[in-house]
Amino acid sequence: MRKEKFAPHLYPPPAEAAGGEEGGLGWMKGELELLKGQSLYRKLRVLEEIKGTRATVDGRKISLFCGNDYLGLSQHPKLIEAAKQALETSGVGTGSARLISGTQKRHVELEDRIARFFRREKALLFSSGYLANLGVLSALTQTGDTIILDKLCHASLIDAARLANAAVRVYPHKNLEYLEKILKRTPHLYPPPAKVVGGSEGGKIWIVTDSIFSMDGDLAPLPGLVELKNRYGAYLVIDEAHGTGIFGERGRGVAEHFGVSDEIDIHIGTLSKAIGSFGGFVTGCSELIDYLVNFARPFIFETALPASICAASIEAFDLLEHEPELRHRLWQNVKRLRSGLKQVGVPLLESESPIIPVVFGDEKKTLDAAERLLKEGFLIPAVRYPTVSKGKARLRVTVSAAHSEDQIGGLIETFKRLLSLAD
Ligand SMILES: *Cc1c(COP(=O)(O)O)cnc(C)c1O
Numbered sequence: 001m002r003k004e005k006f007a008p009h010l011y012p013p014p015a016e017a018a019g020g021e022e023g024g025l026g027w028m029k030g031e032l033e034l035l036k037g038q039s040l041y042r043k044l045r046v047l048e049e050i051k052g053t054r055a056t057v058d059g060r061k062i063s064l065f066c067g068n069d070y071l072g073l074s075q076h077p078k079l080i081e082a083a084k085q086a087l088e089t090s091g092v093g094t095g096s097a098r099l100i101s102g103t104q105k106r107h108v109e110l111e112d113r114i115a116r117f118f119r120r121e122k123a124l125l126f127s128s129g130y131l132a133n134l135g136v137l138s139a140l141t142q143t144g145d146t147i148i149l150d151k152l153c154h155a156s157l158i159d160a161a162r163l164a165n166a167a168v169r170v171y172p173h174k175n176l177e178y179l180e181k182i183l184k185r186t187p188h189l190y191p192p193p194a195k196v197v198g199g200s201e202g203g204k205i206w207i208v209t210d211s212i213f214s215m216d217g218d219l220a221p222l223p224g225l226v227e228l229k230n231r232y233g234a235y236l237v238i239d240e241a242h243g244t245g246i247f248g249e250r251g252r253g254v255a256e257h258f259g260v261s262d263e264i265d266i267h268i269g270t271l272s273k274a275i276g277s278f279g280g281f282v283t284g285c286s287e288l289i290d291y292l293v294n295f296a297r298p299f300i301f302e303t304a305l306p307a308s309i310c311a312a313s314i315e316a317f318d319l320l321e322h323e324p325e326l327r328h329r330l331w332q333n334v335k336r337l338r339s340g341l342k343q344v345g346v347p348l349l350e351s352e353s354p355i356i357p358v359v360f361g362d363e364k365k366t367l368d369a370a371e372r373l374l375k376e377g378f379l380i381p382a383v384r385y386p387t388v389s390k391g392k393a394r395l396r397v398t399v400s401a402a403h404s405e406d407q408i409g410g411l412i413e414t415f416k417r418l419l420s421l422a423d
Helices: 002-006 027-037 077-090 098-102 105-117 129-140 155-163 176-185 222-232 254-258 286-295 307-322 325-343 363-375 405-422
Strands: 048-051 054-057 060-064 122-126 145-150 166-171 205-210 235-239 266-270 280-284 355-361 393-398
Touching: 060 405, 077 307, 105 122, 105 280, 105 307, 122 129, 122 286, 129 155, 129 205, 129 235, 129 266, 129 280, 129 286, 145 155, 145 176, 155 166, 155 205, 166 176, 176 222, 205 222, 222 235, 222 254, 280 286, 307 325, 325 355, 325 405, 355 363, 363 393, 363 405
Parallel strands: 145 166, 145 205, 205 235, 235 266
Antiparallel strands: 048 054, 054 060, 122 280, 266 280, 355 393
16 A cells, blocks of 8 residues: 555655645654554553553553463563572673673573473574564575465564565465475475585575464464475474463474474574563574574674573573473463353354454454453454454454463453444
8 A cells, every 4th residue: 555655756755645744754644544544553552560461551450361471471470580680690781792792691591491492402592583583584595595484474474584585485374285386386406405504506495384373373284384394305494482382292382282393494482472581582403503693683783682581581491391280271271261252152263272363354343342342351452454464353362371260251251241232
């Protein structure tokens, strides 16, 4: 829409361009008005006095059913204590990139911890999962390579593919037959040239997917993807942002759940969701990590994560190992909420995770529903384009181990009332 309206463009934009009469940056107002007209305008909401899954918004107490803190670890006393101690000994900021003077003991400890937890040779921290995705795809791809993405991949993977030096292809959501068609048509060498990553001949194929799709809550068909990547000599890159800590017997993610961990070439994750802390990571073989240290620009040119954040993350991995009941409580809550919502007639997607989308389709209807839920004391924002396709707007309900039975029961009752009003 934006391109059609303003390209080719003049600067300053002509006066008739939406809201342009003010000159300067006035055209922005026009574009924002357009968003409002389409119920696509977004604004920030301030949470105060956050206590687990409860907070105060505009002076009113509400329950949060929208975050990704699936195990409630972000407020765990052990994480807080670990962060405090590191603050005392290491200060707030790190003041430098990792390769200059930003690497501290806790970065290395956390990277070792991550590698051990996922049973990989090595791991590397990034400032966020988003930057880990940008770093991996931009550093590893070369002219002649092809990146193949699931249509519903997270925005950070799409942006990463845009930054990468490769052709980009997209297959319909979870459609392995279509993916195979692309693989058959993609010229490539196999096995990759001896110099591997960094080899000048290129022609490598990178299949890239979320392990859990963040807006639909369904799982990627990892066993099928592994089979195809082996058959066609491609690499498989998975983004376990929503799988880490909650899927698999030990919380190692969806790859563990399917028993294919050893077949994943590159495993990317975030420490900001179930881990309850902050930052992103990549884990895999030691050549991969060494390569990223030398070529991944979001790693090389960013200031290192604070030691306090790393200390909290290390503590979280200990909790994942020693308190599996956190995961059990989460899955109990997922079951309770899903079956309760189904019982009162809420149309649910076949999600298999703590992400439970209620798809309304229409943007305005979704916004209205979110507004009514907030009045009843539940914060569940309306997810709209461009996060999901136009006409696929939804309430993205997420549940955590920290929700009480009362909160879950209250949400189910409120949905029931909402539905009866809609009839
Ligand atoms: C949240 C998310 C990210 C980004 O992780 P951050 O650590 O928040 O930057 C990447 N990929 C997926 C699938 C996500 O849901």
